[in-house]
Amino acid sequence: MSSEETTNVQVIPADKAKIKHIWTVAGILGFITTLEFIVAFTISTGMLKLSIFVVMTIVKAAYIVGEFMHLKHESKVLMWSILLPMIFVVWMLIAFRYEAGAILDLRGW
Amino acid sequence: MSTATTEISSKTSIWSGGQSPFNISYGKLMMWFFLLSDAFTFSALLVTYGMVRYSHTAYDPSVHGEFVFSQSYWPIPEKVFEAVPFLHGVSLPLVFVGIMTFILIMSSVTMVLAVEAGHRMDKKAVQKWMLWTIIGGLVFLGCQAWEWTHFIVGTGGGGASLSWNEYGPPDFAALFFFITGFHGTHVLSGVLLNFLIYYRTVTGMYERRGHYEMVEKVGLYWHFVDLVWVFVFTFFYLI
Structure with missing residues (x-):
C-alpha cells in the first residue's frame, strides 16, 4: 500500500536559484547580527548607537517577514x-x- | 446583452465577490491575523520595558562613577549578561545571547528549506529540514534554561526573583522574566507544533493529502518566533 503511494507522488527537483536565495538571506541576517555585535562594543552609548540598532533591527525584520514569511510576494x-x-x-x-x-x-x- | 455584461465586470473590483481578494488560503490568512495579534502582545511587553526603563535613572559615569550593580540606576545589559557555559569567571558580554540569536536564525532557515521541499512534494527533504528545525528550537530552549538559571542564581549577590534582584531595580528582573519567558513559551509551543508536523510528514499524512500547506502555516509561526527574538535581542540586550 505504502509503496504504491510513494510511486504515485512526483517529486519535483529543487530549483538551485531558489535555494541559493534562501542562503543569501540567511547570510545577510547573520552578517547584520555580527555587525550589531561589533557596534555594541565600538560606539559609545547615545542617539547614534540607538539609531543604528533600530535601523539594523528593521532591516532584519524586513528580511524575515518579506522573504522567509513570504509577505513581500503575497x-x-x-x-x-x-x-x-x-x-x-x-x-x-x-x-x-x-x-x-x-x-x-x-x-x- | 453581452456588452452590458462586459461593462459590469470591468467595473467590479476584487472585493465584489467571487474571488479571494487576499489570494491566499483561509488557514494561512488566519495564521497571519493571529500573528498580528500576537505581535501586539509582544509590542505591549516591549513598550512596557521602554517605559519602565526610562522612568528609572540611567547610569551615567560622570555621576555614578565606575559601574557596579546598584538599586539606584538601571543596569547596563552587557554587564549583566556576560557569562557563557563552561567558561566560568570569564567576562564575555553578550556572547551567549549572540550565539542564541544565530541558533534561532539558523532554525528559521531550515524551516524555509522545509517549506520549499514541501512545495516540491519531497517528503524526505521535508523530514530532514523539519528535524533540523526541531533540534535548533530545542538547543535554543536549552540555552534559555541555562540563561535563566544563571540569572536566578546570580553571581554571589543573591540572584534574582520577580520582586528583587542583585543587578538593579526590581522591575529589571521582572521584565526579564516576562519578556524572555513569554518568548520562551512561544518557542516551546513552536517546537511542539514542529514535532507534530514532522510526525505527520513521516507517517505520510501530507503526501496522501497532496500538499504540505501545514508546514507553511507552522512555518509562519516559527519565523514569527524568530522575528520576536530579533526585537528582544535589540531592545533588551543591546540598547
Whole structure:
C-alpha cells in the first residue's frame, strides 16, 4: 500500500536559484547580527548607537517577514493589512517613552 | 446583452465577490491575523520595558562613577549578561545571547528549506529540514534554561526573583522574566507544533493529502518566533 503511494507522488527537483536565495538571506541576517555585535562594543552609548540598532533591527525584520514569511510576494492588500496596524505600535512606543521621561521628572530621583 | 455584461465586470473590483481578494488560503490568512495579534502582545511587553526603563535613572559615569550593580540606576545589559557555559569567571558580554540569536536564525532557515521541499512534494527533504528545525528550537530552549538559571542564581549577590534582584531595580528582573519567558513559551509551543508536523510528514499524512500547506502555516509561526527574538535581542540586550 505504502509503496504504491510513494510511486504515485512526483517529486519535483529543487530549483538551485531558489535555494541559493534562501542562503543569501540567511547570510545577510547573520552578517547584520555580527555587525550589531561589533557596534555594541565600538560606539559609545547615545542617539547614534540607538539609531543604528533600530535601523539594523528593521532591516532584519524586513528580511524575515518579506522573504522567509513570504509577505513581500503575497498580494499587496494582505501586506498592508499586516503592516499598517503596526503603526499603532510605533505611536505607542513614542508616547510611552515620552511619558517615562515625565514620570522620572516627577519622581525627582 | 453581452456588452452590458462586459461593462459590469470591468467595473467590479476584487472585493465584489467571487474571488479571494487576499489570494491566499483561509488557514494561512488566519495564521497571519493571529500573528498580528500576537505581535501586539509582544509590542505591549516591549513598550512596557521602554517605559519602565526610562522612568528609572540611567547610569551615567560622570555621576555614578565606575559601574557596579546598584538599586539606584538601571543596569547596563552587557554587564549583566556576560557569562557563557563552561567558561566560568570569564567576562564575555553578550556572547551567549549572540550565539542564541544565530541558533534561532539558523532554525528559521531550515524551516524555509522545509517549506520549499514541501512545495516540491519531497517528503524526505521535508523530514530532514523539519528535524533540523526541531533540534535548533530545542538547543535554543536549552540555552534559555541555562540563561535563566544563571540569572536566578546570580553571581554571589543573591540572584534574582520577580520582586528583587542583585543587578538593579526590581522591575529589571521582572521584565526579564516576562519578556524572555513569554518568548520562551512561544518557542516551546513552536517546537511542539514542529514535532507534530514532522510526525505527520513521516507517517505520510501530507503526501496522501497532496500538499504540505501545514508546514507553511507552522512555518509562519516559527519565523514569527524568530522575528520576536530579533526585537528582544535589540531592545533588551543591546540598547
